[in-house]
Structures are given as structure tokens and as C-alpha cells.
Amino acid sequence: MASGKIKEVVEELWNDPQAKNWEKFSKSLKGSGIKYYKVVFERENKLRKLDDLRDSYVALYDGKSKQIYKVPLIKKDGKKLRGATIYLKGLLNLNK
Amino acid sequence: MIKQDINELEERSIFVIREAKSKFKNVAALWSMGKDSTTMLAIARKAFLGKVPFPVIHIDNGIDFPETYKFREDLARKWKLDLMVVDSEVKPDLSGAACCGANKSIALKKVMEKYGFDALIVSIRRDEHGIRAKERYVSPRDRNFKWNYKNQPAEMWNDYSSSLDSKGHVRIHPLLDFNEIDIWQYIKKNKVPINPLYFSRNGLRYRSLGCTHCTTAIKSGARNVDDIIKELETTGIEERSGRDQDKEKEYVMQKLRALGYM
Numbered sequence: 059m060a061s062g063k064i065k066e067v068v069e070e071l072w073n074d075p076q077a078k079n080w081e082k083f084s085k086s087l088k089g090s091g092i093k094y095y096k097v098v099f100e101r102e103n104k105l106r107k108l109d110d111l112r113d114s115y116v117a118l119y120d121g122k123s124k125q126i127y128k129v130p131l132i133k134k135d136g137k138k139l140r141g142a143t144i145y146l147k148g149l150l151n152l153n154k
Numbered sequence: 155m156i157k158q159d160i161n162e163l164e165e166r167s168i169f170v171i172r173e174a175k176s177k178f179k180n181v182a183a184l185w186s187m188g189k190d191s192t193t194m195l196a197i198a199r200k201a202f203l204g205k206v207p208f209p210v211i212h213i214d215n216g217i218d219f220p221e222t223y224k225f226r227e228d229l230a231r232k233w234k235l236d237l238m239v240v241d242s243e244v245k246p247d248l249s250g251a252a253c254c255g256a257n258k259s260i261a262l263k264k265v266m267e268k269y270g271f272d273a274l275i276v277s278i279r280r281d282e283h284g285i286r287a288k289e290r291y292v293s294p295r296d297r298n299f300k301w302n303y304k305n306q307p308a309e310m311w312n313d314y315s316s317s318l319d320s321k322g323h324v325r326i327h328p329l330l331d332f333n334e335i336d337i338w339q340y341i342k343k344n345k346v347p348i349n350p351l352y353f354s355r356n357g358l359r360y361r362s363l364g365c366t367h368c369t370t371a372i373k374s375g376a377r378n379v380d381d382i383i384k385e386l387e388t389t390g391i392e393e394r395s396g397r398d399q400d401k402e403k404e405y406v407m408q409k410l411r412a413l414g415y416m
Contacts, residue, residue, distance in 0.1 A: 099367060131217065133216065138243060141216025142217075146220040147220045147227075150355075151351060
């Protein structure tokens with residue numbers, strides 16, 4: 059997939075992290091060059107209020123560990139917030 | 155470190171799982187895709203001719219590691235598990251205790267009530283945490299899910315109580331006497347599939363797995379099961395040193411467990 063396409067999908071995700079946009083993102087991962095992820099929580103890794111979750115994100119890296127995108131950590135499920143890391147399946151952890 | 159006989163531990167676990175299946179009407183097991191609950195499922199398959207005969211529940215807050223989700227799908231397919239994924243909301247916990255603990259307990263309570271499970275198999279071990287050391291193989295919970303750790307049934311000479319509060323449930327802990335190293339010995343001996351996050355990359359690995367929020371990696375060069383066993387033979391670091399809820403104030407784990415946490 060062309061990098062322009064995934065860039066659009068990432069922008070859509072930031073605007074509206076609904077399931078359909080996450081599905082699009084998941085499909086566009088293949089061939090995008092993204093290999094690693096790192097989950098970044100705000101506030102020194104402490105989750106104290108909902109804004110901490112909204113401010114948290116997942117950094118995406120290519121095979122040379124160069125950060126190329128950031129995506130939200132959450133999915134909006136109606137009024138509820140859900141984590142969205144399941145859509146990153148296939149990527150490798152860079153937190154460790 | 156006390157060396158235990160893996161075969162004896164396995165026999166006891168098989169006995170406890172079979173007893174649970176025969177004494178209770180509606181049994182389920184919790185699966186976090188970690189080494190302990192995956193080992194428990196491997197033992198359950200041995201106990202029941204290659205099939206896990208009860209539903210396997212994953213309480214999912216949506217921020218588990220992507221590798222964990224992939225492992226869940228792959229193994230559920232391979233072992234033909236009756237997998238129930240139960241969503242728990244991601245909510246911060248203002249008390250400062252582990253955020254997922256309380257929320258996971260609420261989600262678990264809902265699913266237990268909805269499906270009427272009267273026994274829940276949980277893969278905790280006594281050596282993991284001082285509070286878990288207080289547990290029994292068969293541990294009653296009242297109708298409000300509470301664990302009365304001051305009043306537990308005696309378990310002498312491998313005699314386990316299966317009496318039940320009319321609207322409560324029991325927790326079954328078939329791995330209670332395994333140590334961390336026993337689990338890895340068992341995984342090695344029985345070639346149990348395991349989550350790749352346990353193995354080292356770039357000098358770091360996860361020794362105890364929770365969600366992405368509460369788990370941090372430890373320094374380690376262990377790249378396979380043999381390396382991990384060697385590492386455990388000499389380490390003085392606690393297993394759950396990378397888990398946030400264990401670093402909270404005194405008795406937080408005890409409070410969480412009393413309220414229904416695993």
C-alpha cells in the first residue's frame with residue numbers, strides 16, 4: 059500500500075477512532091512498512107483520568123526502528139471507550 | 155528454591171480439574187494467554203483426552219499486547235477452545251489501585267451471573283504473591299463475589315471442600331503449588347505453546363504478562379525456554395516486579411482479591 063494511503067487512514071483515525079476506521083487501518087498495515095509498535099501512556103504510566111487515555115498513543119516504527127506514525131490507543135464504541143491494540147496484530151513490541 | 159516433581163504437580167492438577175468438572179454443574183476457566191493459564195489449559199487437555207471441556211474466558215480491556223491477541227486467536231483455533239471474550243471498559247481508577255483490576259472484576263462478575271457459572275478455574279500460584287499464598291485449591295466466594303480470607307476451608311490430606319454458598323461460586327486453583335520454574339519446566343517437557351513476549355529481544359523480556367498499561371519489561375537475555383529456566387535458577391528478583399498493581403500501597407492486592415480480582 060502506498061504510504062499516502064495509510065497516512066490518510068491514520069488521519070481519519072485521529073479524527074474519528076470508530077471501529078470501521080480501525081478496520082481500514084488494520085487492512086492497510088500489510089505492505090505499509092510498519093513493523094514495530096510502542097504504547098505510550100501519558101502521566102508517567104499512571105492512568106488517573108479519561109483524558110490520560112485520550113492523550114496516550116501508539117507510536118509505529120519501520121524496520122529500522124524509525125518512528126513513522128502515531129495512532130490513538132482508543133476505539134470509540136458508541137459512548138464507551140475501548141482499547142484498540144487488537145488492531146495492531148502482526149506488529150512487534152518495542153516497549154521492551 | 156524448592157525442587158518439586160513436575161509429574162506429581164501435574165497429577166494433582168489433573169485431579170483437581172477433573173474433580174471440579176464432576177462436582178460442579180457449570181465450570182469455566184479464565185485465560186489471560188500468559189504462561190500459567192496456558193499451562194493450565196494444557197493440563198486440562200491431558201485430563202480430558204485432548205479437549206478442554208469447559209468455556210475459556212478472556213476478560214479483555216482492549217489494551218492487551220497485539221502479540222497476546224494473536225496468540226489467543228492462534229491457540230484457540232489450534233486447541234479448538236470454546237473461547238468467550240468479555241469486554242471490560244478501560245476506566246481510570248481514581249483510588250490509585252490497579253486500574254484494570256477493579257474493572258476486570260466487574261466484567262467477570264457480569265459474565266458469571268449471565269451464564270450462571272458456579273466454578274471458575276483460575277491459574278494463580280502461591281509463590282507469585284504473598285496474598286495468593288493464602289489461597290486454597292477450592293476457594294469459596296459469596297454471592298457478592300467476596301473472598302473471606304480470614305475464614306477458609308481447611309485442605310488437609312488433599313481433601314477439598316466442594317460446598318457452595320447458595321448464590322456464590324468457587325474458585326478452583328489447580329496450579330497453586332507450582333513455582334514459576336516448575337511452570338517453565340512443564341512448558342519445556344510438554345512443549346506447551348507460549349506467548350512470544352516472554353522471550354528476550356534487545357536485552358529485555360516480559361516475565362509476568364498483564365496489559366500494556368500495567369506491565370513493564372525486565373532486563374534479560376533469555377531467548378528460549380532453556381535460557382529462562384537457567385535465569386530463574388539464579389535470579390533474586392521477584393516474578394511480578396514488572397507489574398504495577400504489585401507496587402501499589404500495602405494490601406492493595408489483598409483488597410482487589412477480596413473484591414473478586416484474580
